[in-house]
Amino acid sequence: MKTKLKKFWFNYFSFPKYILFHPFDGFDEFKRYKKGKLSVAIIFISLFAFFRIFSYQNEGFLINERNPLMLNSLQEIFSVVLLIALFTIGNWSVTTLMEGKGKFKEIVMMTGYALFPIILIGYPAVILSNFLTLEEMAFYQLLMGLAYVSTAWMLFMGVLNIHHYGLAKTILAFILTVVAMAVMMFFGLLFFDLIQQFIEFVLSIYEELNLRY
Amino acid sequence: MKLFMIFSMLITLPVQLSVVRYNYSYYGEVIHSAPGMNFATYFNGNTAGTTFSSPEDIVVFDDVIYMIDSGNNTLYAIDSDFELISQHVSFPISATYQETLESQGETVFDDLTFNSPYGLEVKENAIYVADSGNFRIVKLNHSYEVIDVFDDIKDATFDEINFEPRKITVDGSERMYVVARNVYEGILELDTNGDFNRFTGVNPVSLNPIEIFQRSIMTEEQLAQLQLYLPTEYTNVVMNDKNFIYATSKPADDNAENIIQLINPKGVDVLKRNGYHPPMGDIQYIEGQNNYVIDGPSSLVDIAYTNDGIFTVLDQKRSRLFTYDSEGNLLYINGDEGAQSDKFSEGVSLAYLNDNLLVLDRKARTVIVYQLTDFGAKVNEAIMYHTNGEFAKAAEIWEEVLVLNTNYEIAYNGIGKYYLREGMFKEALEYFNLGHDRYYYSKAYKAYRNDKLKSNFGYIIGGIVLIAGTVIGFKIRSTYKKGGSILYED
Numbered sequence: 001m002k003t004k005l006k007k008f009w010f011n012y013f014s015f016p017k018y019i020l021f022h023p024f025d026g027f028d029e030f031k032r033y034k035k036g037k038l039s040v041a042i043i044f045i046s047l048f049a050f051f052r053i054f055s056y057q058n059e060g061f062l063i064n065e066r067n068p069l070m071l072n073s074l075q076e077i078f079s080v081v082l083l084i085a086l087f088t089i090g091n092w093s094v095t096t097l098m099e100g101k102g103k104f105k106e107i108v109m110m111t112g113y114a115l116f117p118i119i120l121i122g123y124p125a126v127i128l129s130n131f132l133t134l135e136e137m138a139f140y141q142l143l144m145g146l147a148y149v150s151t152a153w154m155l156f157m158g159v160l161n162i163h164h165y166g167l168a169k170t171i172l173a174f175i176l177t178v179v180a181m182a183v184m185m186f187f188g189l190l191f192f193d194l195i196q197q198f199i200e201f202v203l204s205i206y207e208e209l210n211l212r213y
Numbered sequence: 214m215k216l217f218m219i220f221s222m223l224i225t226l227p228v229q230l231s232v233v234r235y236n237y238s239y240y241g242e243v244i245h246s247a248p249g250m251n252f253a254t255y256f257n258g259n260t261a262g263t264t265f266s267s268p269e270d271i272v273v274f275d276d277v278i279y280m281i282d283s284g285n286n287t288l289y290a291i292d293s294d295f296e297l298i299s300q301h302v303s304f305p306i307s308a309t310y311q312e313t314l315e316s317q318g319e320t321v322f323d324d325l326t327f328n329s330p331y332g333l334e335v336k337e338n339a340i341y342v343a344d345s346g347n348f349r350i351v352k353l354n355h356s357y358e359v360i361d362v363f364d365d366i367k368d369a370t371f372d373e374i375n376f377e378p379r380k381i382t383v384d385g386s387e388r389m390y391v392v393a394r395n396v397y398e399g400i401l402e403l404d405t406n407g408d409f410n411r412f413t414g415v416n417p418v419s420l421n422p423i424e425i426f427q428r429s430i431m432t433e434e435q436l437a438q439l440q441l442y443l444p445t446e447y448t449n450v451v452m453n454d455k456n457f458i459y460a461t462s463k464p465a466d467d468n469a470e471n472i473i474q475l476i477n478p479k480g481v482d483v484l485k486r487n488g489y490h491p492p493m494g495d496i497q498y499i500e501g502q503n504n505y506v507i508d509g510p511s512s513l514v515d516i517a518y519t520n521d522g523i524f525t526v527l528d529q530k531r532s533r534l535f536t537y538d539s540e541g542n543l544l545y546i547n548g549d550e551g552a553q554s555d556k557f558s559e560g561v562s563l564a565y566l567n568d569n570l571l572v573l574d575r576k577a578r579t580v581i582v583y584q585l586t587d588f589g590a591k592v593n594e595a596i597m598y599h600t601n602g603e604f605a606k607a608a609e610i611w612e613e614v615l616v617l618n619t620n621y622e623i624a625y626n627g628i629g630k631y632y633l634r635e636g637m638f639k640e641a642l643e644y645f646n647l648g649h650d651r652y653y654y655s656k657a658y659k660a661y662r663n664d665k666l667k668s669n670f671g672y673i674i675g676g677i678v679l680i681a682g683t684v685i686g687f688k689i690r691s692t693y694k695k696g697g698s699i700l701y702e703d
Contacts, residue, residue, distance in 0.1 A: 061646055134652065
């Protein structure tokens with residue numbers, strides 16, 4: 001039991017923290033000694049999706065602009081999954097062409113681990129936001145800003161280390177990843193639009209035939 | 214078949230007659246609301262015993278309704294029972310003005326007539342008429358004699374175009390504020406004797422960086438072909454009793470939130486926009502797609518105010534009346550498009566006769582009179598108490614308002630403010646939460662939290678000491694267990 005707890009503590013807290021503060025050594029161990037676990041990454045991603053729902057509903061009244069009646073949990077989960085999938089696939093396609101050393105699994109894991117600061121800071125911050133006045137909301141915003149900045153930092157260092165890139169190449173990889181995501185979205189929309197039109201076409205033919213015979 | 218007809222009539226008749234009143238919720242959704250005003254009566258040429266041709270503007274002064282008609286160039290005076298007092302087509306020159314004219318070398322003193330006048334303003338010692346077709350402003354006294362004529366405005370703007378006044382309002386020191394056609398610089402301010410003073414309340418034009426860049430690389434010819442960037446035109450001006458101008462303007466492409474303004478004597482817009490949405494008429498509307506639906510923001514043509522800073526604007530596009538309080542809260546929405554006698558189709562002017570609201574319909578040549586419903590009267594009363602600082606009474610009335618309309622979010626804030634003043638912070642929090650008032654919620658919460666912290670100070674400090682003590686205690690215990698000591702380093 002104790003060893004299990006210790007392992008849990010190490011996987012879900014110590015090691016991500018270590019990566020956050022020692023990105024080079026951390027990602028080296030992550031990659032070389034297989035210390036990064038896919039299960040941890042997936043749990044982090046699902047925690048992030050849940051965080052979005054949680055903050056939608058429970059963010060302090062003074063800062064929450066959202067209509068609680070418009071909350072759609074499935075949509076929130078789907079948007080997170082879609083975003084992560086787009087990013088990982090985009091990054092993988094780009095870095096494969098750019099001689100990146102990272103595997104797809106590693107990119108997914110790295111993305112999951114990068115969400116660690118948001119999960120760690122986000123949940124307590126959202127609870128805290130219920131106990132702040134309007135003037136003190138700056139603290140909450142600072143906390144959330146810190147969380148997002150450190151997530152971005154982890155993601156950046158992750159791409160840099162996983163693929164054994166330099167600084168310039170990492171930035172380029174990020175820009176190209178965004179382009180790749182846009183292209184994928186474009187094709188996705190195109191595809192769905194065409195499918196929709198095709199289905200409509202078939203349906204109208206069916207209807208026509210139905211009315212005639 | 215006949216039976217079917219009768220039944221269908223019976224079913225559809227209530228639908229035809231009833232109107233769904235709405236308001237906007239905090240989240241900008243359309244929600245049902247009790248009507249704030251109802252149709253009371255109407256009057257037109259027939260009922261007043263005369264004919265209206267194309268009425269343009271009404272003003273209420275001292276319970277007398279003055280109306281100007283651009284079709285038959287007539288000025289009507291109608292009493293508060295909607296009976297005609299008098300109508301005037303030609304206006305003799307008064308003795309004093311005759312003297313001034315004689316001193317200028319005039320010899321012929323014909324009676325003046327109007328040519329399609331559009332604007333009207335009535336003050337204690339004069340009636341002002343914007344005589345648009347004759348390019349002048351005519352000042353009459355209350356026996357309808359001409360005491361002054363202003364037609365020569367000495368400003369560079371009018372070297373090129375005619376001075377064609379549309380709407381006019383006058384302040385306490387008899388300075389005139391005029392909305393003129395094709396003038397984009399703002400509202401004209403004229404001195405008592407008709408001299409041009411300045412333009413006030415100019416709507417600024419702003420270009421975004423991309424437009425500035427585009428313009429910088431264009432040739433002169435291209436720029437000439439480009440649509441002019443003109444400030445929005447004002448549609449109407451009304452002076453309130455503190456010499457601030459309520460003004461409505463046409464919505465610009467990118468800015469519909471600025472179409473109602475309260476311009477102070479310095480020329481700055483000081484309208485409070487503390488409501489859930491800025492005062493701009495309809496908040497949700499369709500952006501132009503086709504010719505079959507009315508799209509775009511409200512097109513406001515007149516504004517009228519009553520007690521306690523409550524004012525109403527008239528949307529000509531959808532024939533609606535929006536009433537706001539001095540804080541910019543949307544109180545209620547009234548008015549319907551239609552040809553029935555309780556509806557109007559082309560509202561052009563608006564005036565308060567005590568608590569009743571008069572809407573002038575140009576097309577039907579009718580004035581429709583709206584009166585406050587129980588709900589509307591209660592809302593106004595609560596606002597009155599609130600402005601006077603009698604929060605307890607206001608809260609009482611707000612409670613009654615909530616019985617009539619539970620959707621009414623502003624009422625919750627009113628009650629919340631009362632509780633906040635009484636020091637009942639928990640109740641205040643609850644009501645501000647329902648009314649979505651962030652600012653006061655924060656205030657109430659601060660006080661509430663301080664209260665809680667003060668009354669539980671001992672427990673909180675005790676808890677912190679206990680936790681810290683336990684942690685330190687465990688640390689010492691584990692140090693001893695490992696064989697170390699805390700007294701000296703080893």
